[in-house]
Amino acid sequence: MAAKKIGVYICHCGVNIAATVDIEELKRFAATLPRVKSVQNYMYVCSDPGQELIRKDIKEKGLNRIVVAACSPRMHEPTFRNVLKSAGLNPYCLEITNIREQCSWVHHDRHTATEKAKGLLAASVAKAALLEPLEEHEVGVTPTAMVIGGGIAGIQAALDIADTGFKVYLVEKEASIGGHMMQLDKTFPTLDCSACILTPKMADVKNHPNIELLAYSEVIEVKGFVGNFKVTVKKKPRYVIESICNACGQCSPYCPIEIDDAFNERLAKTKALYIPFPQAIPATYVIDPQSCRYLRDKSCRQCEQVCKELQAINLDQKEELVELDIGTIIVATGFDIFDPRQKPELGYGKYENVITGLEFERLVSASGPNQGDIKINGKKPKDVVFVQCVGSRDQTVGNEYCSRVCCMYTAKHAHLVREKLPDAHITIFYIDIRAFGKGFEQFYDRVRGERVYYRRGNVSEIYKKGDKLMVRAEDTLMGKAVEVAADLVVLAVGMEPSKSAKELGKILKLSNSPDKFFLEAHPKLRPVDTGSDGVFLAGCCQGPKDIPDTVAQASAAAAKAVIPLAHGTVKTEAMVSVVQAEACRGCGFCVEACPYAAITLEEKKVRGKKKIVATVNEVLCKSCGACAASCLSGAIQQKSFTDEQILSMIAVIGKKY
Amino acid sequence: MEETYERACYIERLGLFGCIQCGKCTAGCPLNYLTPFNIRKMVYDVLNSSGEDIASEKHEIWQCTTCSTCSSRCPKQIEPRDVIINLRSILVEDGNIPPQIRDVLKSITINYNPWRLGKEQRAEWCKGLELKDASEADLLYYVGCTPAFDPRLQKVAQAVVKALRKAKVDFGTLGVEEVCCGSEIRRLGDIWSFDALREANTEIFNGYDNIKQIVTTSPHCYNTFKNEYPGLKPEVMHYTQFVSSLIDRGQLVLAKDYRKKVTYHDPCFLGKQNKIYEEPRNILRSVPGIEFVEFDRNRESSLCCEGGGGRMWIEIEDVKERLANIRVRDARDMGVDIIAVACPFCLLTLEDAVKSNDLEGKVQVMDIMEIVAKTLT
Numbered sequence A: 001m002a003a004k005k006i007g008v009y010i011c012h013c014g015v016n017i018a019a020t021v022d023i024e025e026l027k028r029f030a031a032t033l034p035r036v037k038s039v040q041n042y043m044y045v046c047s048d049p050g051q052e053l054i055r056k057d058i059k060e061k062g063l064n065r066i067v068v069a070a071c072s073p074r075m076h077e078p079t080f081r082n083v084l085k086s087a088g089l090n091p092y093c094l095e096i097t098n099i100r101e102q103c104s105w106v107h108h109d110r111h112t113a114t115e116k117a118k119g120l121l122a123a124s125v126a127k128a129a130l131l132e133p134l135e136e137h138e139v140g141v142t143p144t145a146m147v148i149g150g151g152i153a154g155i156q157a158a159l160d161i162a163d164t165g166f167k168v169y170l171v172e173k174e175a176s177i178g179g180h181m182m183q184l185d186k187t188f189p190t191l192d193c194s195a196c197i198l199t200p201k202m203a204d205v206k207n208h209p210n211i212e213l214l215a216y217s218e219v220i221e222v223k224g225f226v227g228n229f230k231v232t233v234k235k236k237p238r239y240v241i242e243s244i245c246n247a248c249g250q251c252s253p254y255c256p257i258e259i260d261d262a263f264n265e266r267l268a269k270t271k272a273l274y275i276p277f278p279q280a281i282p283a284t285y286v287i288d289p290q291s292c293r294y295l296r297d298k299s300c301r302q303c304e305q306v307c308k309e310l311q312a313i314n315l316d317q318k319e320e321l322v323e324l325d326i327g328t329i330i331v332a333t334g335f336d337i338f339d340p341r342q343k344p345e346l347g348y349g350k351y352e353n354v355i356t357g358l359e360f361e362r363l364v365s366a367s368g369p370n371q372g373d374i375k376i377n378g379k380k381p382k383d384v385v386f387v388q389c390v391g392s393r394d395q396t397v398g399n400e401y402c403s404r405v406c407c408m409y410t411a412k413h414a415h416l417v418r419e420k421l422p423d424a425h426i427t428i429f430y431i432d433i434r435a436f437g438k439g440f441e442q443f444y445d446r447v448r449g450e451r452v453y454y455r456r457g458n459v460s461e462i463y464k465k466g467d468k469l470m471v472r473a474e475d476t477l478m479g480k481a482v483e484v485a486a487d488l489v490v491l492a493v494g495m496e497p498s499k500s501a502k503e504l505g506k507i508l509k510l511s512n513s514p515d516k517f518f519l520e521a522h523p524k525l526r527p528v529d530t531g532s533d534g535v536f537l538a539g540c541c542q543g544p545k546d547i548p549d550t551v552a553q554a555s556a557a558a559a560k561a562v563i564p565l566a567h568g569t570v571k572t573e574a575m576v577s578v579v580q581a582e583a584c585r586g587c588g589f590c591v592e593a594c595p596y597a598a599i600t601l602e603e604k605k606v607r608g609k610k611k612i613v614a615t616v617n618e619v620l621c622k623s624c625g626a627c628a629a630s631c632l633s634g635a636i637q638q639k640s641f642t643d644e645q646i647l648s649m650i651a652v653i654g655k656k657y
Numbered sequence B: 001m002e003e004t005y006e007r008a009c010y011i012e013r014l015g016l017f018g019c020i021q022c023g024k025c026t027a028g029c030p031l032n033y034l035t036p037f038n039i040r041k042m043v044y045d046v047l048n049s050s051g052e053d054i055a056s057e058k059h060e061i062w063q064c065t066t067c068s069t070c071s072s073r074c075p076k077q078i079e080p081r082d083v084i085i086n087l088r089s090i091l092v093e094d095g096n097i098p099p100q101i102r103d104v105l106k107s108i109t110i111n112y113n114p115w116r117l118g119k120e121q122r123a124e125w126c127k128g129l130e131l132k133d134a135s136e137a138d139l140l141y142y143v144g145c146t147p148a149f150d151p152r153l154q155k156v157a158q159a160v161v162k163a164l165r166k167a168k169v170d171f172g173t174l175g176v177e178e179v180c181c182g183s184e185i186r187r188l189g190d191i192w193s194f195d196a197l198r199e200a201n202t203e204i205f206n207g208y209d210n211i212k213q214i215v216t217t218s219p220h221c222y223n224t225f226k227n228e229y230p231g232l233k234p235e236v237m238h239y240t241q242f243v244s245s246l247i248d249r250g251q252l253v254l255a256k257d258y259r260k261k262v263t264y265h266d267p268c269f270l271g272k273q274n275k276i277y278e279e280p281r282n283i284l285r286s287v288p289g290i291e292f293v294e295f296d297r298n299r300e301s302s303l304c305c306e307g308g309g310g311r312m313w314i315e316i317e318d319v320k321e322r323l324a325n326i327r328v329r330d331a332r333d334m335g336v337d338i339i340a341v342a343c344p345f346c347l348l349t350l351e352d353a354v355k356s357n358d359l360e361g362k363v364q365v366m367d368i369m370e371i372v373a374k375t376l377t
């Protein structure tokens, strides 16, 4: 083994590190550490000239281990590994000392911060001397993607991937794709008809040779890793055979059971044998298992009689499990609206003329239950009041965030009221108006010009006075409370992550940000990646957004998801765990500790004797180290984090360097 | 602007920089139905000018009933109510307070009650009832100042005793040793006397190893014991919680028919502040023969009776209307016989309103326990 020659590179990170850590002192100190042959400092070591510094040193001074004292390895470890590689050194001969997040950013005192940086650096140098070169392996990639969630985000992502030539499965839990956008009437700020711009895309999904739609289906298990996922999808029984049903609709009128029409936000009724909406994709009816008479007590088979010729109805259909090989996955599970019953002072659920923004979309839509007539109890409202920020910016319900669409959709709603009820008195109570997008401020200007009263104040309560509702808020610009009478109150409910995404998040091991939406890998630089390799995010499952942002993000996720597919191979982890069979007791603690199901207990011959030992599947191992930490006999070691390496660091810090 | 250290401290402590001036507090404030009192503006002024000035300039700070609608609805979870209490305590410290309040504060230190009655009279309400002493029982019935001294409320305390006895609950009282809980005193800004009362009560309660539970008549006592007495050992309950559970367990049977149409007025200190909405309703619904109806404004949207925050002792001027008036007139329009309450202050304010609206004989105000007592055999 060649003698270890270590180079140390200290980054100022502008003033991020240099303002708190004395770089010159750290440099002096580094030079005194064993085996250190070169010490350099630079303003930004990650920049091209910074990288060149390292490359040059490796070549000229024959360095074979590199320590970079800079930011968190989460930031730039891959960058510096590439530097080593391009200089002909094994990329795993690198150790990063985090003197930014774990030092300069969290301390004020320059002297003690510098002392701490010295300790961290000395430990890294000690470990670097023990680092071994590691090999990366490559495995093939299944050239197929899966998109979960068939709202506009999932539709766009699926179409983009399909257009690149790869196969895509689109999994939607509901009977039709379309998501919330299908429920909208017009869309701000341009007022395009939502269905007119969405339904052609839905038809494209149906007709695209590369897309296989699994509607009324849910992902229940995901095994494997990027490039090689094994996904189990549960296809719920529709009780109508998708390949036969031609959506003629003759059956539905004969169904004796009425249920709430979910597509119309329960403002209307539909039958237990129904199609969610006329343009549904797949264009197939479905039977609601909770209310169908046959499925409850076998007492009715009316529909079968009606569909005698085609025989598209199969009341004995069973759920089906499909196992699919998938290369990359896009999650596009969207949002749920906030349930305003959590704000009882606003009277939702108590007064029938207090409705949500989404109910208003159905009410005002030509395809809605009133054919677009804004009527409450058969009467046209004279006074309409909109309430902003319901369930957004509100810590009392745990939603600290702004939902980003409500200001604009309320402006749109006010415009639609003005269009249909020219004499209505329209008031919008708001806290702040956020008109940040392209064309938004202009739209806001236009709507105010349409005789809409914007009053600054957060509605505190709504109560009944005679046959009117009184909406009580402080007009904070007047500095006094006002009561505005209303026949219709529309609550601008915010967005929350879809409830059905919770289970999926666990299956895919996704993290959530404090707002409970899925967490991206980096808020700025990796906004569609997740912590799980090969899994990407699109649309409102990552955070509230409007349709333009949703579509942009969906296309971005599609591009990202295609990269491994196009590449054809992915690298596996090099820093995997290894089991020393002689020391293993076969207790299986590590099997339980492993979150990736990468360890199994297997019978092996060890020194001529049969024995149960833990065995690591190196392809599945994500090098988290949980097994090594759980092993009581020290039989599992994780490469680059061996006990010896870690103890050497502790020893150095313990000895005060 | 001069930044005093103390001012900076309480602005930070109350989180006033978090305020987005949305006005949800003001529009929900019951006082704002009657007067120009504007709590949002108060917060703004406190934040942007010197607190001491505000305290002496704004006489309307004595109007606040500390019902806490503002605090419970604030989307940024700051507590505008505590801004008021803070301003009041600045005035109390300076001795710059209305004479009625001075009398109340004085009475507390001398008599351990705000009603200016001698402490030796505290057990008159239960003369002849032969109640156990706290040292001999599992449960302490903490009567509270108003039910102990006010002739109208004494009937409520007696009704509580009747029900507890019927349910064979092993309870005792502190008799003349009972000391004010301090809730109103704290809300009047005398945080120093409150600290003394808290210490005294904590010592008394924790001193009885036998006592596992305390049941109070008033939501105000309940609230302060529950939320402002850290380190209190026994579990604290309002009587509505305790009696509701007695009924659920079958330990208390409401046997006699009581054919009345009844509504319920949520006390702020029980409802809005402690989210106890169902237990009182459970009791009323358990009364045989009762027809129970809700006010349109109930639970989180209930109107304050204006009895809290020391307002029992402060007359506010220039106000033509009272919220209690609105409440009893709503009850009349609903055609109810009885407004049931679960708080001594609500009982007194609403009963006053019944009189001043000439509704005597038409609408009656009764404590839930009085209704319960009437159904016991």
Ligand SMILES: Cc1cc2nc3c(=O)[nH]c(=O)nc-3n(C[C@H](O)[C@H](O)[C@H](O)COP(=O)(O)OP(=O)(O)OC[C@H]3O[C@@H](n4cnc5c(N)ncnc54)[C@H](O)[C@@H]3O)c2cc1C
Pocket (backbone or CB within 6 Å): A148, A149, A150, A151, A152, A153, A154, A171, A172, A173, A174, A177, A178, A179, A180, A181, A184, A186, A187, A188, A189, A217, A218, A219, A332, A333, A334, A335, A336, A337, A357, A358, A361, A405, A409, A412, A498, A500, A501, A504, A538, A539, A540, A541, A545, A546, A547, A548, A550
């Ligand atoms: C009242 C209202 C008005 C609006 N108006 C406008 C407007 O005028 N202009 C504008 O730009 N934006 C508007 N928006 C915003 C717009 O609705 C969203 O930007 C858009 O719908 C987001 O699309 P998405 O695909 O991310 O989510 P969604 O539309 O919610 O779609 C998610 C899909 O995923 C499915 N799904 C969920 N969980 C699972 C699972 N576990 N497995 C499989 N499938 C699952 C759902 O069934 C659904 O089909 C409005 C929003 C609201 C609430």
